[in-house]
Amino acid sequence: MRAALRHTRDSEAMITGLAALTLHRFASAPPLPALDRIDVLVPRTARRLRSSAEVRIVRAQDLPVPLALDGVRVAPVARALADAVSGLTDAGLVRGLLTEAVRGGHCEPGTVVRELNRARLLNRPHVVDAVDSLLAEGRSIAExxxxxxxxxxxxxxxxxxxxxxxxxxxxxxxxxxxxxxxxxxxxxxxxxxxxxxxxxxxxxxxxxxxxxxxxxxxxxxxxxxxxxxxxxxxxxxxxxxxxxxxxxxxxxxxxxxx
Incomplete structure (x- = not known):
């Protein structure tokens, strides 16, 4: 985590992925010590930053507005979800994270799906199945x-x-x-x-x-x-x-x- 925090001292960098969801208090996200690496979202132009054993650099053309959680710059839930799901193959974990995002009132289903679509993740069968459950959950809550x-x-x-x-x-x-x-x-x-x-x-x-x-x-x-x-x-x-x-x-x- 210390290495990730050093990276976030860059003016635009922020924690994303599973670590960000943990900081957002997701019960279905693993605790920080259990993570092999922490994802840090940075501008595409930040070439001096490199991935390491503890930190994976995620580059993006457009960055979301970060939130300050526990003194750390963290990606908003929908973006953190997309970055987390991009590296997950566990269908149960993906479904649990998406469901908690909606059921916990973090964001609306459409916002989540928009980010998944932007990340080109809607062609993965386990993600599509999770999205279908997410939309059903969102409609039930809205009703x-x-x-x-x-x-x-x-x-x-x-x-x-x-x-x-x-x-x-x-x-x-x-x-x-x-x-x-x-x-x-x-x-x-x-x-x-x-x-x-x-x-x-x-x-x-x-x-x-x-x-x-x-x-x-x-x-x-x-x-x-x-x-x-x-x-x-x-x-x-x-x-x-x-x-x-x-x-x-x-x-x-x-x-x-x-």
Missing amino acids: ERLYEMVREFGLPDPMWNVDLRLPGGPHLGGLDAYWPDQAVALELDTRAPRQDDDALWSEYTRKREHLERLGITVVHITPRKLREAMDQQATVIRTALMAASDRQPAAYVVVLPR
Whole structure:
């Protein structure tokens, strides 16, 4: 650790990888004495720094803004995760680290996946499997927060997790919540930035535009907004519900459980 600290005296260097996660208090990360080497993230231009028996130099074109933990410059969780996962083959450890990042409230799934994608790690089967579990975990947490928001802020109870269809017509899409009397739909935007993101966003956009042409107001909420500004999101939904009386009646749609 002393050798790593010497390297971080460089104006931009910071601890990353498993050591950084340990400093972030990850229970699933090994203790510092158990690590063979400590990763230090440095600018690509820092050529004078070299890896050693105790320190692995990780060079990058763009560095994140570091955090100060225990007097040490440390990479933020998402970046530290990507740097750690790049050197891991233990599927269980990878899954545990990613799950703890989300369950512990360190960062949102999309932020983690963005860093993994940037590091070109989404072509590794054990990483893809862990990401799938991560996204499922993130959605579950976001849904719980959504239920909490409706309860805590006294919003009318919606119909949860439904599909909409035109009578005798095509499927209009699934929704996380729907208020049929006000024709207000809510969708959790839990997309992760992966290679097919553009196509998925186009699908979201088409569904939203179609529903709005039918007179249905669609509210998109991200897990991050639910976590950081739940009161503001409740206000957005309440405003949409109250505005229903000023709009033209929506087209009749069939609501089915999803």
